[in-house]
Amino acid sequence: MFARLLGESFARNPRRKVLTAAALVIGMAVATATLTIALEVGDRLAREFRSLGANLLVTPESDTLPVEIGGVDYRPVDEGAYLNEADLGKLKTIFWRHNILGFTPFLDVPAYVSETGGATTLIGTWYKHEVPVPDGTKFETGASATHPWWKVQGRWFQDGADECVVGAGLAEKYPAAFAIGKTIHLTQNQVSGDGRPLVVTGIISTGDAEDNAVLLPLPVAQEISGHPGKFRQLFVSALTKPADALAERGERAQTDKNIQLTPTEYDRWFCSPYISSIGFQIRTVLPGTDVHAIRRVAETEGRILTRVGTLLWIVTLAALGAAALAIAATSATTVLERRAEIGVMKALGASNALVGGIFLAEQVLLAIAGGAIGFFVGAGLARFLGESVFGTPAAPRPILFPVVLALAAVIAMIGSLVPLRRAAHFRPAVILRGE
Amino acid sequence: MATLVQVENLRKEFGNVRALDGVSFRVDAGEWIAIMGPSGSGKTTLINILGGLDTPTAGQAVVDGTDVARLDEAGLTRFRAEKIGFIFQQFHLVPYLTAVENVMLAQYFHSTTDEKEAQQSLERVGLGDRIEHLPSQLSGGEQQRVAVARALINHPKLILADEPTGNLDEANEEIVLSLLRELHNEGHTILMVTHAPSIGRLADRRIEFAHGHLVQAAVASLKPELA
Ligand SMILES: Nc1ncnc2c1ncn2[C@@H]1O[C@H](COP(=O)(O)OP(=O)(O)OP(=O)(O)O)[C@@H](O)[C@H]1O
Numbered sequence: 001m002f003a004r005l006l007g008e009s010f011a012r013n014p015r016r017k018v019l020t021a022a023a024l025v026i027g028m029a030v031a032t033a034t035l036t037i038a039l040e041v042g043d044r045l046a047r048e049f050r051s052l053g054a055n056l057l058v059t060p061e062s063d064t065l066p067v068e069i070g071g072v073d074y075r076p077v078d079e080g081a082y083l084n085e086a087d088l089g090k091l092k093t094i095f096w097r098h099n100i101l102g103f104t105p106f107l108d109v110p111a112y113v114s115e116t117g118g119a120t121t122l123i124g125t126w127y128k129h130e131v132p133v134p135d136g137t138k139f140e141t142g143a144s145a146t147h148p149w150w151k152v153q154g155r156w157f158q159d160g161a162d163e164c165v166v167g168a169g170l171a172e173k174y175p176a177a178f179a180i181g182k183t184i185h186l187t188q189n190q191v192s193g194d195g196r197p198l199v200v201t202g203i204i205s206t207g208d209a210e211d212n213a214v215l216l217p218l219p220v221a222q223e224i225s226g227h228p229g230k231f232r233q234l235f236v237s238a239l240t241k242p243a244d245a246l247a248e249r250g251e252r253a254q255t256d257k258n259i260q261l262t263p264t265e266y267d268r269w270f271c272s273p274y275i276s277s278i279g280f281q282i283r284t285v286l287p288g289t290d291v292h293a294i295r296r297v298a299e300t301e302g303r304i305l306t307r308v309g310t311l312l313w314i315v316t317l318a319a320l321g322a323a324a325l326a327i328a329a330t331s332a333t334t335v336l337e338r339r340a341e342i343g344v345m346k347a348l349g350a351s352n353a354l355v356g357g358i359f360l361a362e363q364v365l366l367a368i369a370g371g372a373i374g375f376f377v378g379a380g381l382a383r384f385l386g387e388s389v390f391g392t393p394a395a396p397r398p399i400l401f402p403v404v405l406a407l408a409a410v411i412a413m414i415g416s417l418v419p420l421r422r423a424a425h426f427r428p429a430v431i432l433r434g435e
Numbered sequence: 436m437a438t439l440v441q442v443e444n445l446r447k448e449f450g451n452v453r454a455l456d457g458v459s460f461r462v463d464a465g466e467w468i469a470i471m472g473p474s475g476s477g478k479t480t481l482i483n484i485l486g487g488l489d490t491p492t493a494g495q496a497v498v499d500g501t502d503v504a505r506l507d508e509a510g511l512t513r514f515r516a517e518k519i520g521f522i523f524q525q526f527h528l529v530p531y532l533t534a535v536e537n538v539m540l541a542q543y544f545h546s547t548t549d550e551k552e553a554q555q556s557l558e559r560v561g562l563g564d565r566i567e568h569l570p571s572q573l574s575g576g577e578q579q580r581v582a583v584a585r586a587l588i589n590h591p592k593l594i595l596a597d598e599p600t601g602n603l604d605e606a607n608e609e610i611v612l613s614l615l616r617e618l619h620n621e622g623h624t625i626l627m628v629t630h631a632p633s634i635g636r637l638a639d640r641r642i643e644f645a646h647g648h649l650v651q652a653a654v655a656s657l658k659p660e661l662a
């Protein structure tokens with residue numbers, strides 16, 4: 001009988017049902033889209049912080065500060081100390097070697113570009129480079145591992161080839177000289193004639209100083225600067241444990257003689273992948289260096305993404321609230337319209353729970369239908385939104401399907417609560433009088 | 436005969452309207468009572484209270500040992516389902532359910548549905564060939580007969596009929612009244628509101644209302660035709 005009542009009730013007033021379902025579809029589509037994006041944001045944050053890009057910067061001890069004016073390094077080439085490229089394989093021998101996810105040497109060389117006649121900075125680096133490790137294996141690493149957020153339009157240079165990628169800032173300033181496929185000539189000083197020819201293979205945007213530099217394979221930069229086998233900075237991407245009291249004590253103990261770790265403390269510190277302990281281990285294999293923890297751009301990016309996430313949650317709540325209101329409105333009309341029938345049922349001994357149950361079951365059925373459609377619409381919306389927020393479509397999340405259905409049901413029930421309470425207060429005697 | 440209904444000093448006020456103003460009477464099990472009186476005298480109000488559709492302002496209304504004045508919402512619901520069979524002037528069938536489903540609805544609210552029994556009850560009121568019809572496909576008289584079948588299906592202690600023939604033509608009125616007479620002969624207790632003296636005379640006894648008072652609660656007056 002319940003099924004019969006429900007079925008009949010369901011079949012009636014299809015236009016209002018469609019309206020209710022539409023409110024649910026829209027609400028659930030927005031909820032699905034925003035939840036998908038919010039999950040995507042969360043995932044991206046996690047991934048970004050996991051692969052965090054570089055979080056350690058290794059420089060020669062007492063290196064001179066770069067004299068940078070307008071993104072151009074005016075330090076004399078010979079000033080400052082250099083590090084040996086050949087030592088880099090040792091990074092994969094330290095205690096926490098498996099936590100070293102990648103590293104990239106940088107060699108910055110002040111230079112002139114013949115085509116523009118302007119001074120610029122060359123950055124010699126690796127994109128994907130195989131580093132021989134002392135144990136005989138090879139470790140492939142480079143900017144692809146340490147700077148995953150760098151975006152190249154066109155393609156990266158090949159390791160060791162006479163190619164380069166040009167910072168987006170430079171390319172914008174000199175679109176004619178730095179177009180993909182063009183050859184540029186680099187010289188160490190303004191006067192010398194021909195210079196080293198390099199083919200531009202891509203335009204890079206990093207959101208940082210590299211946007212105003214020319215990136216080229218490390219060996220080429222070493223050759224131009226006359227420092228074969230050398231580099232100046234090393235970005236290391238390491239999986240680290242967030243700092244705690246022990247991490248700080250361990251770090252201070254290295255500079256402050258007054259702080260002494262007990263042997264067990266030291267062991268615990270050394271055997272925890274803190275930035276300070278990994279830094280300490282790096283210094284043992286690369287003597288004469290300073291290791292600094294760096295906070296990447298990701299942090300600002302992360303903050304923005306977090307805010308986007310918060311915003312999305314608010315939008316989700318608003319969409320759900322709007323859907324609930326729409327349902328409240330339609331179900332209030334329904335209850336009012338069917339009060340005669342409700343009155344008769346109550347007169348025949350139907351309990352409030354039963355009458356309410358019929359209406360609720362109907363709303364929940366609608367909610368499930370609306371929620372299911374809304375999920376697919378929302379998944380499509382998320383693809384589109386993801387495209388505009390991240391540049392890549394957000395993948396649909398099947399796990400959201402039951403969540404969205406449950407949400408829809410809850411919303412439908414919340415929306416029906418007030419009208420149903422009204423129905424419970426209907427006095428059959430009054431209704432049956434026909435007033 | 437055992438007393439089935441006992442009303443003591445029953446009062447019902449709607450704001451400052453006194454629909455019932457100190458009404459007392461008794462009904463024995465198996466009696467057929469006609470409740471009569473001018474419009475607005477409180478007849479429907481009394482029926483509603485006895486049927487648990489409304490609660491009195493003061494006084495007692497005991498039906499089959501239960502004082503409906505003391506029942507809460509849930510108690511009233513059970514009371515309606517178990518003890519009362521309603522027949523309304525406007526039939527009040529559920530429009531989208533067939534005749535048999537309308538009868539089964541009462542079964543459902545009472546306990547469980549039994550389609551066979553529901554069909555038998557429709558056959559009994561002469562609607563064996565209208566079982567699958569919707570109310571809109573039935574005449575007024577047929578609808579009221581479905582309502583009678585529905586009122587009987589749970590074997591109620593008390594049948595309350597508020598102007599059951601008020602919306603019917605003479606032929607259908609006759610059919611419904613003969614059904615009531617049959618029920619009476621089977622021993623059912625019936626309280627029937629009517630305006631028509633000719634119908635009132637069919638009952639064992641008439642209770643006359645005026646302005647919420649009892650005008651005449653005839654002491655077990657015999658049916659006129661037997662007098
Ligand atoms: N829900 C209500 N709210 C306010 N007043 C009411 C209500 N129900 C009944 N009344 C009033 O109570 C009085 C008695 O009404 P009731 O319906 O019992 O009369 P009745 O005898 O059944 O009349 P009729 O023969 O016209 O059906 C009337 O004055 C009516 O206006």
Ligand SMILES: [Mg+2]
Nearest residue numbers: 478479480597
């Ligand atoms: Mg009346």
